[in-house]
Amino acid sequence: xxxxxxxxxxxxxxxxxxxxxxxxxxxxxxxxxxxxxxxxxxxxxxxxxxxxxxxxxxxxxxxxxxxxxxxxxxxxxxxxxxxxxxxxxxxxxxxxxxxxxxxxxxxxxxxxxxxxxxxxxxxxxxxxxxxxxxxxxxxxxxxxxxxxxxxxxxxxxxxxxxxxxxxxxxxxxxxxxxxxxxxxxxxxxxxxxxxxxxxxxxxxxxxxxxxxxxxxxxxxxxxxxxxxxxxxxxxxxxxxxxxxxxx
Numbered sequence: 001x002x003x004x005x006x007x008x009x010x011x012x013x014x015x016x017x018x019x020x021x022x023x024x025x026x027x028x029x030x031x032x033x034x035x036x037x038x039x040x041x042x043x044x045x046x047x048x049x050x051x052x053x054x055x056x057x058x059x060x061x062x063x064x065x066x067x068x069x070x071x072x073x074x075x076x077x078x079x080x081x082x083x084x085x086x087x088x089x090x091x092x093x094x095x096x097x098x099x100x101x102x103x104x105x106x107x108x109x110x111x112x113x114x115x116x117x118x119x120x121x122x123x124x125x126x127x128x129x130x131x132x133x134x135x136x137x138x139x140x141x142x143x144x145x146x147x148x149x150x151x152x153x154x155x156x157x158x159x160x161x162x163x164x165x166x167x168x169x170x171x172x173x174x175x176x177x178x179x180x181x182x183x184x185x186x187x188x189x190x191x192x193x194x195x196x197x198x199x200x201x202x203x204x205x206x207x208x209x210x211x212x213x214x215x216x217x218x219x220x221x222x223x224x225x226x227x228x229x230x231x232x233x234x235x236x237x238x239x240x241x242x243x244x245x246x247x
Contacts, residue, residue, distance in 0.1 A: 067079065068083045078119070080107075084104070085107045088104045097133060097134055111123060120146075124143045124144070128140045131143060138177075147166070163200060165201075167197060169194075172210050191210045195211070208237040208238040
């Protein structure tokens with residue numbers, strides 16, 4: 001288990017079309033050519049861009065830009081937001097955080113117009129990640145808190161009102177920002193809260209990360225034996241996650 005702090009990654013797939021795998025580029029192009037309305041064309045352009053971006057980023061970006069232009073033309077705010085979210089997430093790994101924030105704030109503006117609560121959660125979360133990467137930890141927490149508040153509203157409006165995985169991730173990530181400021185006790189409280197919510201919901205994806213992060217806090221405090229026990233627990237949780245039936 002890697003000893004660096006584990007912060008959960010950008011949330012994009014929920015709102016953007018996932019990579020299509022077996023779907024062929026030619027088939028998507030045919031569907032795009034046959035599309036009779038702008039909304040369908042926008043959808044197919046995004047799908048095609050998502051399909052191409054693993055092998056031909058230039059063509060993928062061209063598809064996304066065409067989709068963005070069409071969405072702006074017909075004032076499809078949701079699609080404009082989604083595409084800016086894609087652009088921001090693609091730019092995140094280049095380290096050009098000013099550009100990333102420009103895309104994310106554009107997405108935020110468009111989601112606010114239509115009061116898309118799920119979309120706002122994603123944008124707040126991603127903006128928080130950017131500020132964390134910039135070392136602006138207090139600013140990062142502000143946006144995690146916004147994501148947390150909006151997410152709880154969305155949960156309450158959902159049919160089952162269950163605890164979302166996003167909420168669990170937020171608690172873990174807030175803990176990471178607090179640890180970076182050497183606020184160890186507060187950081188531990190958030191990591192334990194992430195574990196508690198995971199236990200309540202049965203959504204255990206973040207649990208290995210939280211245990212690893214707790215180990216790192218104790219290591220920073222020079223409690224090495226305690227740190228080692230949490231690293232072992234993190235490894236155990238990860239193995240259970242990967243092989244739920246056991247050995």
